[in-house]
Amino acid sequence: MALLEVRDLRTGYGHVPVLHGVSFSVDEGETAVMLGLNGAGKTTCMLAVAGLLRRWGGEVLFDGRPVGKHQDSRAMTRLGVVLVPEGRHVFPGLSVQNNLRLGAWPVRRHPRKVKANTDRVFDVFPLLAERRHQLAGTLSGGEQQMLALGRGLMGSPRLLLIDEASLGLSPVLAQQVFQAARRINSEGVTVLMVEQNAGALSLADRALLMQKGRIAMEGSGADLMSESALRQAYLGAPA
Amino acid sequence: MRFLIAGLFEGAVFGLLAVGLVLVYKGARVFNFAQGEFGTVAAFTVWALLGAGWPYPAAIVVGLLAAVVTGLIMERLVVRPLLDASRITLLVATVGFALFIIAITVLAAQPEPRSLQPLIGGEDRDILGAAVSPQRMVIALVLIGLAVALAWFFNRTNRGLAVLATSQDALATRAVGISVPGMSRFIWGFAALLGGIAGVLQAPIDIFYPGFMTRTSLVPAFTAAVLGGFTSLPGAFLGGELVGVVHSLGLHVLKDNWNVPGAGELTLFVLLLAVLLARPQGLLGKEA
Numbered sequence: 001m002a003l004l005e006v007r008d009l010r011t012g013y014g015h016v017p018v019l020h021g022v023s024f025s026v027d028e029g030e031t032a033v034m035l036g037l038n039g040a041g042k043t044t045c046m047l048a049v050a051g052l053l054r055r056w057g058g059e060v061l062f063d064g065r066p067v068g069k070h071q072d073s074r075a076m077t078r079l080g081v082v083l084v085p086e087g088r089h090v091f092p093g094l095s096v097q098n099n100l101r102l103g104a105w106p107v108r109r110h111p112r113k114v115k116a117n118t119d120r121v122f123d124v125f126p127l128l129a130e131r132r133h134q135l136a137g138t139l140s141g142g143e144q145q146m147l148a149l150g151r152g153l154m155g156s157p158r159l160l161l162i163d164e165a166s167l168g169l170s171p172v173l174a175q176q177v178f179q180a181a182r183r184i185n186s187e188g189v190t191v192l193m194v195e196q197n198a199g200a201l202s203l204a205d206r207a208l209l210m211q212k213g214r215i216a217m218e219g220s221g222a223d224l225m226s227e228s229a230l231r232q233a234y235l236g237a238p239a
Numbered sequence: 240m241r242f243l244i245a246g247l248f249e250g251a252v253f254g255l256l257a258v259g260l261v262l263v264y265k266g267a268r269v270f271n272f273a274q275g276e277f278g279t280v281a282a283f284t285v286w287a288l289l290g291a292g293w294p295y296p297a298a299i300v301v302g303l304l305a306a307v308v309t310g311l312i313m314e315r316l317v318v319r320p321l322l323d324a325s326r327i328t329l330l331v332a333t334v335g336f337a338l339f340i341i342a343i344t345v346l347a348a349q350p351e352p353r354s355l356q357p358l359i360g361g362e363d364r365d366i367l368g369a370a371v372s373p374q375r376m377v378i379a380l381v382l383i384g385l386a387v388a389l390a391w392f393f394n395r396t397n398r399g400l401a402v403l404a405t406s407q408d409a410l411a412t413r414a415v416g417i418s419v420p421g422m423s424r425f426i427w428g429f430a431a432l433l434g435g436i437a438g439v440l441q442a443p444i445d446i447f448y449p450g451f452m453t454r455t456s457l458v459p460a461f462t463a464a465v466l467g468g469f470t471s472l473p474g475a476f477l478g479g480e481l482v483g484v485v486h487s488l489g490l491h492v493l494k495d496n497w498n499v500p501g502a503g504e505l506t507l508f509v510l511l512l513a514v515l516l517a518r519p520q521g522l523l524g525k526e527a
Contacts, residue, residue, distance in 0.1 A: 052413055052414065072418075073414060073416055074417070078416065082414070082415075084414075085411065089410055090411070091404050092407060092408075093407050094400070094403060094404065094407070098400055101397065102400055102404050102415050105397065105401070108397045155416065
């Protein structure tokens with residue numbers, strides 16, 4: 001059953017349209033990967049689904065229920081849709097622990113849940129436990145990405161939107177991030193990742209290719225990997 | 240010693256105002272030149288209600304509410320529409336709002352000096368050679384109480400943490416589900432409350448008039464905030480006390496002995512320069 005269903009989504013910035021009718025769905029428990037070149041509209045799509053950018057048109061359904069156009073990120077996090085934004089966006093002047101506390105904002109009135117989520121994050125990312133008192137701004141790029149993912153998990157997400165988690169990371173660190181995403185998914189969290197790194201296709205139950213504000217192709221990760229012309233055109237990999 | 244003690248009590252109100260300045264700066268990265276006017280609004284409201292026969296406690300509550308409402312109006316009509324503008328534009332807008340409030344109080348209450356009865360009457364007490372009025376003691380106690388409450392708020396509560404988060408990354412703040420406009424309202428309302436408390440406590444010390452908090456206390460409060468590092472609330476308290484002591488000593492040494500005009504302001508300026516040259520980040524300047 002589709003946990004997230006996006007139908008004919010249109011939005012943009014100011015008067016400039018970016019998405020021209022995007023439709024796709026993500027089933028509960030799967031990992032979906034959205035690929036595309038810079039400027040294709042991937043991040044815009046994530047922001048719109050997360051309630052951080054107003055929709056101009058189209059529909060978003062979560063767990064079978066329509067999401068209102070005016071439902072912002074507060075409402076979406078309460079539903080269980082949490083975004084890990086592109087560029088990490090940790091709170092640099094706050095400790096690792098306080099960054100995680102803020103991630104638990106949607107469930108902050110449930111101390112047991114906050115405690116359980118913290119334990120879970122420290123289990124997935126043991127390094128964060130070691131550095132819990134360190135200021136986030138002093139972590140390395142890879143560690144900040146781990147923290148951003150951990151902060152996303154703190155909100156008890158049913159759907160975790162991960163935007164370009166491997167951006168600016170070495171191949172080794174990017175692989176670690178992908179492994180973390182796999183682990184998160186294996187614990188029952190549905191994951192929708194935006195990536196330019198073709199390595200993410202190895203995780204994908206469902207792969208979406210975005211081009212000029214539209215979904216140009218959809219299939220399994222293996223399907224997209226086997227499309228040689230597509231690999232050359234969009235992923236920069238040899239045909 | 241008596242000038243030290245007198246300065247500590249005098250500095251308490253600067254500390255109160257400085258904390259409001261730092262709070263707004265931490266939350267919105269804005270230097271708020273209207274911070275003193277929240278105090279003026281509260282003082283005039285209390286004065287008007289006392290004149291109408293209201294009991295003092297009720298007048299204070301309504302006076303502080305008036306300050307908070309003024310802060311919320313400022314946030315909605317001035318700050319929020321300019322959030323994407325440059326910080327200089329926003330700074331000038333806060334100056335404009337301060338002038339607007341001064342004009343309103345002149346129209347409503349005439350530009351005459353007035354006085355407000357102290358919260359607690361009685362003779363001055365001798366503390367280590369310094370004559371300290373009961374009103375000054377109340378101010379110092381309120382400052383200490385607020386210092387403890389604010390330290391707890393920012394270190395122990397989710398909302399305090401959210402205020403700090405808002406100042407660091409608005410997108411991330413929204414992404415975790417925190418309402419940035421809601422936080423902005425909270426920050427400005429709370430800063431206005433602190434300004435109101437400072438105004439209500441300061442007005443009975445001497446005469447007051449439209450714009451009196453901006454005239455008498457805003458520059459020392461800015462100095463206190465800068466000395467503290469402008470992002471540190473304990474620094475703002477400490478800066479307030481330091482400003483009070485230096486002001487008091489400057490008046491004594493330069494004015495009483497050599498009759499130097501503007502002795503208090505001159506010493507503050509020298510203090511500010513010395514700290515900025517020796518420690519540009521202020522005494523306790525770092526993020527929480």
